[in-house]
Amino acid sequence: MDRPSVIVTEGLSKHYGAVVALDGLSLEVRRGEVFGLLGPNGSGKTTAIRLLLGMLRATAGWAKVDGLDVWRESLEVRRTVSYLPGEIRMYGSLTGLGVLRLLSGLRGGMGLDRAIAIAERVMDLDLRRRVRTYSTGMKQKLALALAFGDPVDTLILDEPTSALDPSARGIVLDLVRQARSEGQTVIFSGHVLSEVEQVADRVAIMRKGQLMHVENLATGVRLRMVLLRFASNETVSIPPELGLVPREANGPGLLFEHHGSLQGLLSWLASAPVADVAIGVEDLQSLYDRFHGPRAEGEGGIER
Amino acid sequence: MKPFRMLVGKHLHDTRWSLVLSAAALFGLGWLFVFVTALNEQRFLERLSSSDQDVQNQMRWMRNLGVTESPSSASLIVLSWSHPFIFFLISMWAIGRGSAAIAAEIERGTMDLLLSRPIGRGTYLAAQVVVAIAGLVVLPGGLLAGAAFAIRFNTLREPPTVAVLMLPALNLAALGLPIYGYTLFASAFDHVRWRPNSIGAGLTAAGFVAYVVSIVPVLDDWKWRPWFERVSIFKAYNPVELVTTGETLARNAAILGGIGAGCIAAAFVVFAIRDLPANA
Incomplete structure (x- = not known):
């Protein structure tokens, strides 16, 4: 039996004047699954994520997380969701520990111990150093420790491995699997198809703001x-x-x-x-190429 | 710790050096103005007691003109509180905090980190406003503390009490409110810092120019002069009047506070309903 949906969107759209950033996104993410979001830059992945977090207001359509409207009840939504931004910017004057304390503190301090443990033991970070001395990859590791340390139902990870070395990428994939085993729902937006394929139960392929295809990788029923x-x-x-x-x-x-x-x-x-x-x-690459390769299929409706 | 207090602590941490250094500079200025006033009074008294015939003639001539009272020590001290450097420090703080509150956080990308946590936009902005207003109190407080401290170590003809000097200090703090308010309002719309900075600085400079135009005697008869008087917030800053009669305190506070509060309230509304884009 299908698990209940934790994230539901219906006709979710975001326009900036004549520019259509997201066009009628309708999808469901089920509780406890890892849901991959695939698509090139500008395909609407980050716009969809920012709409889910209540940072953007939809031009049309609606979205709910745990039954809560993402715009009107954004504060409640963000209690249940932890977000890893695609581009990590931090307060350089704070130490790594200071950043974790501040951002965990904004969630009531829950998850701080776990975040510290992940940062120090798993990510091998020196939390006494100021963040301005961290490399881009180290900042991403710190943000990942924070996200995986948060006691939330849903993780939204926007390109979580983009600045990481191969061994750290493996660690992130393990953390994603662990999150799923603990019942967390994970939205994993990325460009590295092999990584998404390793951890995702289902993937959505987006193009020019439209959802083109949703593929179930977990059941093995593939073309x-x-x-x-x-x-x-x-x-x-x-x-x-x-x-x-x-x-x-x-x-x-x-x-x-x-x-x-x-x-x-x-x-x-x-x-x-x-x-x-x-x-x-069909592997994920060939599936992806159907929509983004040189012989990409035409625009239009969604395939499921 | 409550999220609001954590945000206030974080903003104070971000601004501690500029606040401390600016307050220290104003403390030094406050001291200096008292020292200079004491020196001037001392020289004036020396001239009064001089037996030199030319000096006596000058004094008689002034009395004939109707100048029968010399200004109080408090008036002479706070006359210097309209020094452009003081306006500069207050304006820098107000404009800097206004543009940093929203536009700079979006531009840096740090807004994402904060507002992806369960923090209401209103809570976030309230913490920014509290820190900015605290700074607007601390900076004139530095000037006041410098003056109060110096009064104990310099001989003045009529040493003013701290309570007397507090009124112009409050007026100075209130002067920062509209500057902060309209910069914050511009910041609430924007995603880059330079624009609200420019708007805040431009409006403040224009207000100061209008103030100068309104007090330059040679432009007394100019038909547009009343308009310049009305549009400048600096006209609502009158420290000398406050230590003499104090009649304008309520009116000035209402004007400055009203403009500031109105702009801040409008910024809350804009920020609550706007999109928060990824960093520019």
């Missing part, structure tokens, strides 16, 4: 891809009931999307003049 190389150059008739839809020619081979039953496909392959076959599932 099957079939690469065929035929034994001869003669035209081979493919029965339509097989559900094979040509995607692209790949040298001597042809790449198909398979929307039919596996049984039928295997039966047909046994008798067809096929010299070679490879069957796999």
